[in-house]
Amino acid sequence: MNNGSDPLIRLSSVTKVFLTDEVETHALSGIHLDIRPGEYMSIAGPSGCGKTTLLSILGLLDTPSDGSYSLKGHEVANLSFADRARIRNREIGFIFQSFNLIGDLTVFENVELPLTYRGMAASERKSFVTEALDRVGMAHRAKHLPSQLSGGQQQRVAVARALAGRPAILLADEPTGNLDSRNGEAVMQLLKELHENGATICMVTHDERFAQHADRTVHLFDGRVVEDRMAA
């Protein structure tokens, strides 16, 4: 389905080579990928095929060895570390397999963190955080520490944190990997709702059942896109 709107993200000929102990690992080779606003895309493939590497580059955590990356029409592949941080903060929301909440901070403070880095005023932050926690149904746990929550609840908070800054795209790396199937299902349900409300999502998953939630599935193998399939 190509409705002709401008892509939110365009990767062209992106490669990523890691050099370790004089061994070159071609984690990604010649990736072309467009992601349009409002799309729900999943990335699948066997372990070691480059899924996380691709997500890191999409999230501006890492830079491609070669090729170009434009986000909202701007070239971002070769920006400075600090500029990439600024873009990450505004445009990207991360959801990690292991939740990655900060243990010393309360639920509220965890969700507030990206807004703090943006330099947002406290009152505004409070309304953004409350709204995000409401959307994932965790507002009643705002004062808790992550260690006082179950895994499913922690992942909901992590989703709230990703949402809080109203990013252009949510990137999720196996968000259900550390959850049992019931909690995994609940988180997938949450992502689906977010998508239905207009969020752009790019998710890495192993699980065929969860991949089917997405409109589009990209299969990676050995650092290349071997299949790019729209859902029916």
Add this chain to the structure above:
Amino acid sequence: MNDLTFALRQLRKSPGFTFVAVLTLALGIGANTAIFSIVNAVLLRPLPYPDADRIMVLNESSGPGQDYSVALPDYFDWRNENTVFEHLAATHKESRNLSGIPGRDPERVSCASVTRNFFNIIGLPPELGRTFSQDEDKVGAPPVAVISDRVWRRVFNADPGVLGRSITLHDQNYTVTGVMPPQMTSPQDTDAWLSMMRRSNNPAWMDRSHHPMIYVWGKLKPGVTVDQARTEMKGIAARLEKTYPDTNGGETAVVTPLLDNLVGKYRTNLGLLFGAVGLVLLIACANLANLFAARGAARAREFAIHAAVGATRGQIIKKLLFESFLIALLGGALGFLFAVWVRSSLIALSPGDVSRFQQISFDLPVLGFTFLIASLTSVLFGLWPAWQASHADVQLALKTGSAGSGDPPSAKRARDWLVISEIALTLTLLVAASLVLKSFSKMQALQLGYEPRNLFSARVELPWKTYSSREKIGTFAKALLDKVTALPGVQSAGIGSNSPLMGGWQTGFWRDGAAQPTPAQMPSSDLEVVTGDYFSTFKTPLLRGRTFNDRDTKDSPRVVIVDQAMAEQYFPGEDPIGKRLFVDAGNDEEGNVPSEIVGVVARMRYHAVDEMAPLPLIYCSMAQAQRTSLCLFVRSSMSAASLSKSIRDVVASIDPNQPVFDARPMLDRVQETWGTHRLLSFLFSIFAGLALVLATIGLYGLLAYTTLKRVREIGIRLALGARPAQIRALVLSHGLQLLLIGSAIGLVAAFALSRALQNVLFEVKGIDPKIYFGVGALLSAATFFASWIPARRASRVNPVVAFRAE
């Protein structure tokens, strides 16, 4: 595998860690050992005499800070009436010229006239010959001398034939009867002991109002305490006060143990140094505790495995304490070597007037001390980390990979507090060091009332037998001054008798017209006898009137010059010129003579700052006051060596029998009075510097460790869009927080310490905002320095770790 092999293997496995830990401890323990070696040599080591703790020194006093020597008649009464002393001896220090030894130039030796029982008090038999007999210690007895081992070796090449030989001391022949063993040096570095009672008919000595530098030594009877002796001697003094109210009014007897008498005034200073260096060791321990805790955390899996295979908590603690102990022993050994290495510098820094400072050595007590504090520190820094490690989660052994979410909050807090206490202790030490330095600089900037630079001094002690009149002395003095002034490069020269900073005579006086006060009520002043261009050589301004001149002779009316303090205190609002004082110039059988004030000079500082309460000063002319101990002062910019040589040549050309001694720049004498302060300033600065370095390393270590532990968290923060500056701020603010809490606590401690220091400080009072500001700036700089590298490292964490490092 036993614990020792295990511990050794562990230390060898991480040489970097072992090196840092051992070095830190070596600095801490080494500094403590060095200070202890001083404390041991000066305060603790017993005197080399049998039952030395029973030896007392007695003097008379009219109140605190107003101590003086003993009148000989008072000594006789003390000796007859007391029941607490086995022996009570009188001593009188004097300096004489030893001459008449074939092949040797005349030289000055330090002599003491002592009553024969003085040797019973010391309790050491002569190594050769005998001490005085009863018959040799009375008026009219033949002159005999007991010499020191030092003189015996130096002058007589240890010839046993010295017994019975005649030596000349100040132109009088003495027969040598004995040689004392080398450890016998009392009183104060004496080289020859002469009989005192031979001279007891000296009228000046038999006068009860005279305190002619006689000090009394006593040996307590076994079982008698110092307090008992004090009580009894006070009682005797009170009886004498009643019997002789004119001469003994207000006088009491003071009993001081010999060791206190020698080194008592250093007790506070050494105590302070010991305290300061103890704080440095505490800081080192805090560093090590954090270092060991970090290492324990890194080895958590290892301990978990030990626990999983059945090690009890106690066994794990024991293993780790063994490692700490080994490190402490290595640190102690290195520290000991380090202390041995700085020994000569310590001796060079020590105040020169106490020979016990020179005897710093590394004997068994010092080695024992080092071992003791090494063992103590190993528990101090090792116990907490070992206890922490023994609580490692057994589950860790079974999990793969996961490093755990971090240390428990209690451990984090403990680590923070260790660094906070380091900062607090460092601030305290920095403030203390600044106070001592400021006091030292005040002392150096002190207005002496004269210009000690380019001023050279040298002493001559004329034998009173040959130089028996004012004329003879005057001729010698005039020849000396004329010849010295004629030397090229010499601007002017003068002669004084006891002179600034050389300890001196006091005298009683009263104003003409007032009734003669009793000796007990008579005001005191310092008394100086001068000739030549004394004041211009010192560059001390004459404020009114004139200086002495050739018309002031033995037979002309007596004249004196007074200093400004005398003028202000005793002639307020009056012109003292032309007024008369009754002054005892110290001439035999003369007493107080009315003397006209002909001049007023600016105040010269005669005593070292901590020596005694300042007195007004009266100057007499050497033509009118007989003195045989002369100090020549020469204003010249020539080198000390060439002046010294020229002066010796000049003296030899006038009288080849007179040795010149103690020839050195006046600045030397001034600096000598700073001795204790210099030692304190130097060591306090070193300790404060060491503390600052250790605390900076400690803070750096903590932040670097924390950053390492937080890599993942920092990665997450970066992924969420934190900019590098925001991550740096995270680490810097942690450092700043520790600085602020540590400083707040340190300030309280610094206030308390400032108060304790007050007694040793010179003209530094209260709280100096400049010092606190400076110390604050220094600590802030150190904090920033320690935080910057971890902060930068944190901001460069690769955010991809948020995905990885599972």
